[in-house]
Amino acid sequence: MPDHLYESPDRELLLIRRFIADEGPAATLRWSLRLPRLCWLGIRIPAPRLGWPAGKKPGDVDVVGGPLVCRDRSAWLRARTEIRAQLPPVSQTVRDGADELFGRGHAKRSREGTIDQLATELLCARGQLRPSFEHMFAFEVKVAWFGRDSTLHGAKLGGSPQKMARKQARGLTRMGPDHVGLLRAVVTEPCTAPAGGAWMHAGAHASAAADAYEQAIRARVEDPFATIVASIGAVPGRREHLAGSLGVNVPILGQWQNPLRGEPEVERARERLRAAFANVLEDTAATRVPLLVLACAHTSCGALFVPARAIDPWQTLCPHCSGLTTVAPIENTVPPNDRLS
Ligand SMILES: [Zn+2]
Numbered sequence: 001m002p003d004h005l006y007e008s009p010d011r012e013l014l015l016i017r018r019f020i021a022d023e024g025p026a027a028t029l030r031w032s033l034r035l036p037r038l039c040w041l042g043i044r045i046p047a048p049r050l051g052w053p054a055g056k057k058p059g060d061v062d063v064v065g066g067p068l069v070c071r072d073r074s075a076w077l078r079a080r081t082e083i084r085a086q087l088p089p090v091s092q093t094v095r096d097g098a099d100e101l102f103g104r105g106h107a108k109r110s111r112e113g114t115i116d117q118l119a120t121e122l123l124c125a126r127g128q129l130r131p132s133f134e135h136m137f138a139f140e141v142k143v144a145w146f147g148r149d150s151t152l153h154g155a156k157l158g159g160s161p162q163k164m165a166r167k168q169a170r171g172l173t174r175m176g177p178d179h180v181g182l183l184r185a186v187v188t189e190p191c192t193a194p195a196g197g198a199w200m201h202a203g204a205h206a207s208a209a210a211d212a213y214e215q216a217i218r219a220r221v222e223d224p225f226a227t228i229v230a231s232i233g234a235v236p237g238r239r240e241h242l243a244g245s246l247g248v249n250v251p252i253l254g255q256w257q258n259p260l261r262g263e264p265e266v267e268r269a270r271e272r273l274r275a276a277f278a279n280v281l282e283d284t285a286a287t288r289v290p291l292l293v294l295a296c297a298h299t300s301c302g303a304l305f306v307p308a309r310a311i312d313p314w315q316t317l318c319p320h321c322s323g324l325t326t327v328a329p330i331e332n333t334v335p336p337n338d339r340l341s
Contacts, residue, residue: 005143006146011154042063047060047061062141098110127285138179144157162218176267181225182226186212191205
């Protein structure tokens with residue numbers, strides 16, 4: 001099974017899985033896409049399931065979502081108090097040292113940040129985080145790859161696929177999310193380098209990849225969505241999201257706010273989008289962050305559902321038709337670097 005993104009038969013889905021939808025801080029593109037830290041995400045949902053006419057762009061929505069919130073302010077304050085009581089105090093020596101190195105008040109701020117983070121995890125464990133539909137975002141994802149020979153590869157280069165990608169993103173703006181993006185990621189073939197130099201080499205190669213890709217994608221300032229160019233470096237024998245040395249470099253072109261909000265037709269589409277997710281997620285407490293919504297792959301069913309927590313969420317039983325639905329293949333359980341050693 002291929003382990004690097006560039007060699008996958010479905011680079012888009014693998015990139016979404018590893019860099020956007022995975023649990024935990026390894027999903028390093030989430031902040032670049034300005035997603036809320038606590039969020040729900042629909043992944044690769046056929047647009048007709050969201051009330052969008054079949055046959056119109058986009059066919060599938062790669063990523064769509066919104067924030068998870070705790071509506072009970074007193075529960076939030078109680079969780080913070082509980083966490084605060086459990087954290088050991090920071091000694092005066094540590095506080096003084098941190099203030100001297102990073103500026104006055106640094107130790108206090110970082111402690112408050114830790115309390116916030118642990119308190120949200122506590123709320124999640126207690127089932128007090130719920131999806132909100134007041135603010136929604138959507139992304140079209142395109143992935144090209146950059147070879148060792150410093151050339152771009154992938155079927156979606158050239159003028160007409162570029163136009164098509166922009167058309168798909170424009171279609172997303174007509175569905176009414178607040179914030180629409182076209183993520184243009186370029187992944188790289190790992191380069192070999194003299195011992196110890198692989199990380200630096202990967203970063204430099206990724207940066208060259210970003211330059212080449214930016215030339216190729218023909219983003220326009222007048223596009224009603226944001227184009228985000230991200231490049232991801234790779235080293236031999238390790239998956240990109242685990243290897244630590246990433247050249248994620250993110251220039252952004254265009255605009256974040258959907259300028260079509262307010263048009264009656266767009267607002268009607270937004271209401272259908274909201275209703276489709278509200279049907280699945282209303283009264284669902286988040287047991288995982290991000291909370292995932294998938295579409296059953298069986299065409300006779302196609303239901304949207306939240307995958308069960310205990311098993312691989314990407315290959316799971318649909319609760320409606322009981323069919324096994326594979327959104328993404330199971331990953332190798334043994335990371336490649338362990339297999340090599
Ligand atoms: Zn099904």
